[in-house]
Amino acid sequence: MQSDIKEVLITEKEIANKCAEIGEQLTLEYKDKFPLLVGVLKGATPFMADLSRYIDTHVEMDFMDVSSYGSGTRSSGEVKILKDLDAKVEGRDVLIVEDIIDSGLTLSYLVDLFKYRKANSVKIVTLLDKPGGRTAKIKADIVGFEVPNAFVVGYGLDYNEKYRNLPYIGVLKPEVYSV
Numbered sequence: 800m801q802s803d804i805k806e807v808l809i810t811e812k813e814i815a816n817k818c819a820e821i822g823e824q825l826t827l828e829y830k831d832k833f834p835l836l837v838g839v840l841k842g843a844t845p846f847m848a849d850l851s852r853y854i855d856t857h858v859e860m861d862f863m864d865v866s867s868y869g870s871g872t873r874s875s876g877e878v879k880i881l882k883d884l885d886a887k888v889e890g891r892d893v894l895i896v897e898d899i900i901d902s903g904l905t906l907s908y909l910v911d912l913f914k915y916r917k918a919n920s921v922k923i924v925t926l927l928d929k930p931g932g933r934t935a936k937i938k939a940d941i942v943g944f945e946v947p948n949a950f951v952v953g954y955g956l957d958y959n960e961k962y963r964n965l966p967y968i969g970v971l972k973p974e975v976y977s978v
């Protein structure tokens with residue numbers, strides 16, 4: 800699997816350090832608030848698991864599965880709910896935990912949905928931001944790393960459901976896409 804990677808953009812250690820740094824910031828920000836952390840399946844699962852362990856205050860964790868990509872590398876533009884939250888959003892301080900903002904369609908859909916459901920506040924933390932991919936007008940409150948306008952994999956991010964289990968973020972060799 801690792802032989803399919805052309806270049807490592809963000810190492811395992813850099814990700815771990817960033818989770819610690821963001822976790823500290825969120826600890827202060829949500830002290831006494833009991834936020835609802837919403838992990839967006841499936842890509843955000845490693846980040847949700849690692850980041851949440853650096854937040855030293857009570858949080859509720861829930862997951863939502865929305866998909867706009869199917870199996871390719873381009874957003875279809877249409878966001879579908881595949882699994883909704885178990886928790887009620889009304890009155891809650893919602894923190895959406897994402898792996899990447901690319902076109903921004905997934906997150907703008909979720910932010911609108913949680914506002915419609917009367918959240919007290921809706922914030923976004925994303926490990927990666929790809930500003931070059933943006934079509935929707937949306938900004939994260941906290942960004943781990945900016946990435947160039949290339950398709951990235953690893954640490955939750957997939958290509959055709961593969962590479963989510965890489966411990967770092969990287970770019971695939973071009974020949975991997977052509978087979």
Ligand SMILES: O=P(O)(O)OC[C@H]1O[C@H](OP(=O)(O)OP(=O)(O)O)[C@H](O)[C@@H]1O
Binds near residue numbers: 865874899903
């Ligand atoms: O900003 P956008 O262009 O909407 O792209 C970002 C979203 O796309 C990917 O998820 P995907 O829908 O592929 O599902 P997955 O997390 O299960 O891989 C990624 O994990 C983000 O959730």
Ligand code: HPA
Binds near residue numbers: 952956957
């Ligand atoms: O660059 C990406 N890689 C994997 N999944 C994605 N979903 C949106 N952008 C990406």
Ligand SMILES: [Mg+2]
Binds near residue numbers: 839840841842843898
């Ligand atoms: Mg996702």
